[in-house]
Amino acid sequence: MNRTIITVVGKDRVGIIAKVCTYLASNNVNILDITQTIIQGLFNMMMVVDIKDSPKPFDDIAKELSQIGDEIGVVIRCQREDIFDAMHRI
Amino acid sequence: MINFFEVKETNDMIQKENLDVRTITLGLSLLDCIDSDLSKLTAKIYDKICTRAQRLVSVGKEIERELGIPIVNKRISLTPISLIGSSAAKSPEDFCQIALSMDKAAKSVGVNFIGGFTALASKGTARADQLLMESIPMSMSETDRVCASAVLGSTRTGINMDAVRFMGQIIKETAEKTREQDSLGCAKLVVLCNAPDDNPFMAGAFHGVTESDAVINVGVSGPGVVKTAISKVRGESFEILCETIKRTAFKVTRVGQLVANKAAAMLGVPFGIVDLSLAPTPAIGDSVAEILKEIGVEEVGAPGTTAALALLNDQVKKGGVMASSYVGGLSGAFIPVSEDQGMIDSVEAGALTIEKLEAMTCVCSVGLDMIAIPGDTPESSISGIIADEMAIGMVNQKTTAVRIIPVIGKGVGESVEFGGLLGHAPIMKVNPFSCSAFTKRNGRIPAPIHSFKN
Numbered sequence: 157m158n159r160t161i162i163t164v165v166g167k168d169r170v171g172i173i174a175k176v177c178t179y180l181a182s183n184n185v186n187i188l189d190i191t192q193t194i195i196q197g198l199f200n201m202m203m204v205v206d207i208k209d210s211p212k213p214f215d216d217i218a219k220e221l222s223q224i225g226d227e228i229g230v231v232i233r234c235q236r237e238d239i240f241d242a243m244h245r246i
Numbered sequence: 247m248i249n250f251f252e253v254k255e256t257n258d259m260i261q262k263e264n265l266d267v268r269t270i271t272l273g274l275s276l277l278d279c280i281d282s283d284l285s286k287l288t289a290k291i292y293d294k295i296c297t298r299a300q301r302l303v304s305v306g307k308e309i310e311r312e313l314g315i316p317i318v319n320k321r322i323s324l325t326p327i328s329l330i331g332s333s334a335a336k337s338p339e340d341f342c343q344i345a346l347s348m349d350k351a352a353k354s355v356g357v358n359f360i361g362g363f364t365a366l367a368s369k370g371t372a373r374a375d376q377l378l379m380e381s382i383p384m385s386m387s388e389t390d391r392v393c394a395s396a397v398l399g400s401t402r403t404g405i406n407m408d409a410v411r412f413m414g415q416i417i418k419e420t421a422e423k424t425r426e427q428d429s430l431g432c433a434k435l436v437v438l439c440n441a442p443d444d445n446p447f448m449a450g451a452f453h454g455v456t457e458s459d460a461v462i463n464v465g466v467s468g469p470g471v472v473k474t475a476i477s478k479v480r481g482e483s484f485e486i487l488c489e490t491i492k493r494t495a496f497k498v499t500r501v502g503q504l505v506a507n508k509a510a511a512m513l514g515v516p517f518g519i520v521d522l523s524l525a526p527t528p529a530i531g532d533s534v535a536e537i538l539k540e541i542g543v544e545e546v547g548a549p550g551t552t553a554a555l556a557l558l559n560d561q562v563k564k565g566g567v568m569a570s571s572y573v574g575g576l577s578g579a580f581i582p583v584s585e586d587q588g589m590i591d592s593v594e595a596g597a598l599t600i601e602k603l604e605a606m607t608c609v610c611s612v613g614l615d616m617i618a619i620p621g622d623t624p625e626s627s628i629s630g631i632i633a634d635e636m637a638i639g640m641v642n643q644k645t646t647a648v649r650i651i652p653v654i655g656k657g658v659g660e661s662v663e664f665g666g667l668l669g670h671a672p673i674m675k676v677n678p679f680s681c682s683a684f685t686k687r688n689g690r691i692p693a694p695i696h697s698f699k700n
Contacts, residue, residue: 161248161253163253163254163257188247189247191249191250193250195254200250200254202250202253202254204247204248214311214312215311218311233257233314234314235257235312235313235314236312236313237248238312238313238504238508239256239313239314239315239501239504240248240252240253240256241248242500242501242503242504243252243255243256243497243500243501244248244252244255244256244497245248
């Protein structure tokens, strides 16, 4: 298991989830959990994914997702789950 | 599994509240570089730094990318150079050669500061300590990234007043030598009492002789995070205020511990300590002064400031200690003037004086830090300010330091711009009455009675 958290924040529009999920599927990244909500008018999504079976390294996935974000006008960030575990789990 | 709100809280801290890891500092022992031939010594120092620290910056950047948190500085601390150079360096110029090789190595591996150009003179001044201190003005003007320090006292040894007097002179000479850059050399020079061996923060970082060959020490930060957290409990009791600071400090420190463990594993170097610090930067919202104002003082320096700072400092430690397996370094709230916009505002508002800052240093780490004073301040007054701060450290068994900048050619009412993390500072007034008859006395102030614990 190589858990990564993907967050997507930006103006809501049609096809954000579809675009991200298509990329993940084509790179063999397994989605474990998705949460999505609108906060102060902004689309907020968090995904927990497992990238252990992906042929691409973390850095490439992070960079390419960020580029997809630029194309559709949202901010997409990838972070290892470690930082959230460290901060919120004892 | 981690939930949405936890992810959002962490990312808001990073993106909106300036949460960062302030520094990953690689401590390196140079004891195996000692040689009686100066050129061999400088070559060995350069090679050792370049070999051992080669991957420090790239590993830091990799961790930044993977965790999504900025690691602002990657730095190196070395065994005090007065020890390493004592056999080869026969003059201040020789010590300057060592500083130049440190600077060259720092630039080669890409770290922004390298510490350890240090004299250990807390009880007496050895010949090498004297020569190193004499070389500081030259070394600070000829290098860009080298930080110098001198340890002038401790609870166990008392205060070496001969060295205090001499460093007053050296600080003034360093200011003169770097006057073209608003006396910037003094921003890279600090004197300390009770200096820790494992401090990751500059300018006072050095790798003590009690340490192993190499070690990773990490300094965390996050004043903006604490400020935001306590703004949500405005008007509540001290109990709730303190609990909020503790919880926040715990979270911030856990990130520091994670980064330290990762860096240590990736570099194959043991993890040393996490320094539990609130280290401000000139960025808006990254200010310790803003926390004090949020606690309830109108400006830093108002009555109540010292108590508010004492409370803050203690809660940061209590929360942080639980979050890390080893805590060390300076650990506490820093109150540099030029590096904290809120402090600058309070000085400019007339609320904050050197005397009040001195009182505040009794209850926090570390000391009088990044304070610009008039360029015509007498050497004896600088030595007096140092002696006062060393006395606070000695009696209270804590680390204290002085990093003070007599800005040549400038006076009260003017300000100075250092740039970057060092910020800008209004020139602060120094008490005009003399202490020269005091600092002229030879010898040392004996260790206080409560140091005799055996």
